Amino acid sequence: MTEPEPTDRTPGAADATDARRTDPLARLSLEQLRRRTSMKWRTHPEDVLPLWVAEMDVPVAAPVLEALRSALDLGDTGYPFGTAYAEALAAFAHDRWGWDGLRVADTAIVPDVMMGIVEVLRLITDPGDAVVVCSPVYPPFYAFVGHDAREIVEARLGPDLRIDLAALADAFVRARRGGRRAALLMSNPHNPTGVVHTRRELEAVAALARTHGVRVVSDEIHAPLVLPGAVFTPFLSVPGAENAFALASASKAWNLAGLKAAVAIAGPEAADELRLLPEEVGHGPSHLGIIAHTAAFRAGGEWLDDLLLGLDANRTLLGELVAEHLPDLGYHRPEGTYLAWLDCRGLGLHGDHDAEGPGVVSDLAGPARMFLDRARVALSSGHVFGTGGEGHVRLNFGTTPTILRQALSRMGRAVRGL
Known part of the structure; x- marks a missing residue:
């Protein structure tokens, strides 16, 4: 054709x-x-x-290409080290979203966002516990969570494709049934609908999660890709989200999926839990991936x-x-x-x-x-x-x-x- x-x-x-x-x-x-x-x-x-x-x-992007070329010219292809990635992300969050709450000390590098989500969910839930998702939603949420022996509980989006708080509250009740621990795995912005949650919506989600004793893990891989007419709000920046986690990466915005690296971020009440992340998780990201993602956040604006x-x-x-x-x-x-x-x-x-x-x-x-x-x-x-x-x-x-x-x-x- x-x-x-x-x-x-x-x-x-x-x-x-x-x-x-x-x-x-x-x-x-x-x-x-x-x-x-x-x-x-x-x-x-x-x-x-x-x-x-x-x-x-x-x-x-030219800054990413230059950083990778420089590393290869130096033979800098060893193991990852340091906090440059988280520092670059924190500076980007300040400049783009006006958020100064990303503390580098409360972060960890992870292989990619989905593997980071799995590792964080292991910190706050056990096999047999429930993970709530707002469907329709990114398919690996089902696959990765299910393969790790957690039960998926759906809270369907409303007809306007935005979070339905009544459906979410019902899902939280079902998820917590029998005294189970539960988490909400949220896509922020939402994949596949392209909805960008407002600060008011996220505040309501945080309050509801607190009421029901549900922990929140926010997938923010698309955060830099908010289009004119909308504003991105980091979930950890809203009141009530102090015990939540977020996962971030330059992967989607700078098209770096083949250069594996992401950052897990803990709210201040969850920082001690993030420090329990097994040391070997930090060996998963590619050193070249971290170099590329750091360059994207630092110089790819x-x-x-x-x-x-x-x-x-x-x-x-x-x-x-x-x-x-x-x-x-x-x-x-x-x-x-x-x-x-x-x-x-x-x-x-x-x-x-x-x-x-x-x-x-x-x-x-x-x-x-x-x-x-x-x-x-x-x-x-x-x-x-x-x-x-x-x-x-x-x-x-x-x-x-x-x-x-x-x-x-x-x-x-x-x-x-x-």
Whole structure:
């Protein structure tokens, strides 16, 4: 399947050329991207446009590239040491979010965010205890927690895709039944919906967790990717969250998933617990990963600003393309991340129930299967995100405008051919 190359975002505009020059999302061609060997670009055949897994189609930020080159030139490829990563993150949190509560002494390096979540949950829960999630939510929450012998309890998001406090309170009661210990594993900002929780919402969550004796672990991997119109609030910055934990990384914002490293952060009441983290956990992160993530937080701000402008433009473009090619789909405009949650139930497709269920990332069903088979566009299947995900797909718009246009055009033709 071949299509003509669409023109870029604003043909004829004098400033469009300058914008494209600095937009990381407009730098690479499809031919260049197909030379990549990562999961996104090698899972499917070459005729498929991959808009599924959370990798962006961007070059490496110059400060990160320079830091890695310098380390390699020095042969600096040994074991990680020191607190430079946490220091860079603390400075970034101050500059971006006005948060001065990140104390380097109350942090630990971990291999990546999900492994860090597992290790923190082991500190505050036991096998057989419950972990609450707000579904639909990131599929590895189900897989990693379930594989570690904890029970998942779902608190479904409201119709507006925001946290439903009544559902959360009910889930807390179920999670604590029989005197079990319980934790809330929260996605902040939320994956897959792109919702950015407000300070007021997070304060309510913290108060509710305190009331029910539930500990909170906040996955904040997408925190730097809050788009214009929304404001990120670190969970540990709200009253009542002093006994909570957060996990942070430069992985998503600077596209560093292949360079493993993350930071676990404890609230002041949880700091002693974090110090019980087994020493071997700190040996898991890559030294080069820590160097890359530190450089991103310390010197990658200008690159990030350019990226956010590109993502904002793509977010708008996606809305226009959905209206043009797929008017029966529901498009919830994301406030953060580079992920869009599309409601395909109006297409009348079925089959989500044929797959294995939440956390099974590899399976496709319903609309995602149709778009792969008929449009040759790979999306994430909604059913793996848990209750409320059926009939939906997650689309990664962290790609070039050209690929986004081609993908939506293909999807529209596939739907019209049903």
